[in-house]
Amino acid sequence: MCLDKLVSLMEKQGFNGALVSPGSNLYYLTGLHIHEAGERLTVLAVNSDGEYHLLAPSLYGNVIEDFPVTFWRDGENPYGKLGGILRELDITSGRLLVENTMRADWLIGIEKLLRDHDLHPLSSLMRELRMRKDREEIRLMEKAAQVVDDVFEEILAMNLIGMSERELALKIELMIRERSDGISFEPIVASGENGANPHHAPGERKLKKGDLVILDYGAKWESYCSDITRTIALGKPDEKLLEIYEVVKNAQESAFQTVREGITAREVDKAAREYIAKAGYSKYFTHRTGHGLGLDVHEEPYIGPDGELVLENGMTFTIEPGIYLPGLGGVRIEDDVMVENGRGERLTKAERELIQL
């Protein structure tokens, strides 16, 4: 349990309490695996003395053990019970942290209890705690990275011509689920001209000779995420696509080589962005170079032109520049990277040279 770390930051920064709803923060702080509970109010309240209490639907009655909890039943109004918990923990006024991802209907219900509070996003403290991974967290991320490397090998062994993007995405999802605790996001398979859309939703387009195919997928290992992108060729693609492949590959390597303890995230972004700009494609690189990775697939530190965070040992993030040419296709190459002994180290190690099947 890492609740004590949050409490000591709350004390230092003058916060009276925190409200945490199900998700990666609740797991990080308590180790409780509560399936995101949909519409049923589920909130952990914590005060700056380190006391805490969970409000949860009674259907979790037999899975939450050895934890201070009040259950509420379908048909009851849970907000009255939450008010009681806040009074009990003496969180009735002052500076209060609230989970960023809390559902709006819960917030509206809770708002009536929080008239005298000054509300702040929980992420402002949680990012301090979660940004630097310890040895055990890195071990789990290495496992998650190994899964996506292995799945890439399996994809290369498949007969892809004639398969639809949707079929391939489903197969990738199955392969990940067979080897891990699940997917970290819905796989992206973007073929041919669809590759020009960085977040393409796999559709009915069938893979054919001459396509570049962007494969972007991730696995979870004990809740920690991986996220990889490789772009492969089916037969011989257009010369222009071959050219942008080399540009993206070199931009990715250049950003990776820049990673150092003590530099800002922005400098890593700049290395990839400048390489692509020099090759004449700056307007076709339409997103940040990467994002932090851990319990969430997108978290701090974000590797973009506005990335002010200073990189430290233990930080983990992706490096994934891309070039997207409307009507023609795209290329993205992504690795998961950690800062270790002052330098970048790749967690994902799958082949980055263009593979032509």
Ligand SMILES: CSCC[C@H](N)C(=O)N1CCC[C@H]1C(=O)O
């Ligand atoms: C969580 S869906 C997108 C996963 C993907 N690996 C990704 O993070 N990106 C694809 C384009 C850029 C980058 C992003 O920042 O969204």
